[in-house]
Amino acid sequence: MPWNMKAWLKVRLITGFFVTVPAVVTAWILWVFWSGIDDIFGPMYRQVFGRSVPGLGFLTAAAIILLMGIIARNVVGQRVLTWAEVVLVKLPLFGRLYPSVKTLVEAFSPQRRSSFKAVVLVQHPREGEYAFGFVTSEVLVDTPTGKAEMVTAFIPTNNLYLGEVVLVPRSDIVATGLTVEEGIRIILSAGTSTPGRLPRL
Secondary structure, eight states, rough: OOOOHHHHHHHHHHHHHHHHHHHHHHHHHHHHHHHHHHHHHHHHHHHSSSOOOTTHHHHHHHHHHOOOOOOOTHHHHHHHHHHHHHHHSSSTHHHHHHHHHHHHHHHHHHHHHHOOEEEEEEEETTTTOOOEEEEEEEEEEEEETEEEEEEEEEEEEETEEEEEEEEEEEGGGGEOOHHHHHHHHHHHTTTTTTOOSSSEE
């Protein structure tokens, strides 16, 4: 086989692998979730209807999630959920796992993403070394020399859900021109999705 043909096949196989595997893994995870939920609620519906009804367990789980969302948006419901969370966190093993899992899930929630106003570069942890950060708010600080316009930046240090909150002068941040989604993708890909040139105009 000619060398050009081998190189052509190699490139296409590698490209096909990295396109196919994420899709297959995602489909597999969804299938496992679907099957697992059906296994939980399936026996209950089998007793009610006398036979298994595929997908009914999944719809039940979706209804429960919707109901929890409705309760969480209610003032009284928020208080009840907060109280329940305090109780659950005190449980020996559950209390260790729940905060980490909750923080991880919230990192991908629309509320968390909407709190990020812009993707910037911040000199951190020392001068001359830049880190990707997300601007979350603007602050006016009274200093001995006068008022200083500052921004609060969240700098992820562990994928996305853990990090440091730093207050830096507005003049010290470098706008990247990236969208929040692009910034999140860079963090989650360990920097491999970083554009070849910043700032992006």
